[in-house]
Amino acid sequence: RPGSKPFVEFVPCDGSKVEKQKAPYQLRMRENVPACFRCRSFGFPDARITFRKGDTILRKTRDLHLDSHHALAFGGVPELTMTFWEPERRRDSGDYSCEAVNDYGVALINFTLTVV
Numbered sequence: 001r002p003g004s005k006p007f008v009e010f011v012p013c014d015g016s017k018v019e020k021q022k023a024p025y026q027l028r029m030r031e032n033v034p035a036c037f038r039c040r041s042f043g044f045p046d047a048r049i050t051f052r053k054g055d056t057i058l059r060k061t062r063d064l065h066l067d068s069h070h071a072l073a074f075g076g077v078p079e080l081t082m083t084f085w086e087p088e089r090r091r092d093s094g095d096y097s098c099e100a101v102n103d104y105g106v107a108l109i110n111f112t113l114t115v116v
Contacts, residue, residue: 005105006043010098013038013081024095024110029087031115036083039098040071041107047100049080054095058082063091089115 010018010025013036018025029035041047051058051066060066065083070076078100084092093115100107 003045003102003104004043006041006047006100006102006107008049008098008100008107008109009040009042010109010111011038011040012036013083018111024112026112026114029084029092029113029115031089032086034083034085035087036081037098037111038071038079038081039100039109040074040077040079041100041102042074042077043100043102043104043107045102046078047102047107049078049098049100051080051082052097052099063088087115 012027039049039051041049058064058066063085065085067081069079071079093113095112097108097110
């Protein structure tokens with residue numbers, strides 16, 4: 001089967017729609033209220049997905065959970081979920097990106113998170 005560059009879909013876990021916005025998406029989280037965001041990658045071979053804040057690749061911490069899995073509802077595509085357990089304005093507001101990389105290229109979505 002031929003390979004293809006990844007295509008990335010970004011979805012807030014609460015079901016809110018970002019399609020009507022133009023990237024970079026502007027999203028809000030409430031302080032101390034858990035919030036999560038999903039990044040799905042379509043393409044072959046499966047892409048490696050990362051979330052970044054600025055230039056820093058995010059890693060799991062006590063306050064941030066990252067879960068990598070295959071979304072069966074979408075044909076088993078790779079998905080990375082980023083969950084903020086207790087978002088804080090100073091620590092978590094900022095410019096983020098979701099990046100998917102495979103042998104055929106890179107796909108990137110930029111978004112800004114504001115904790116209110």
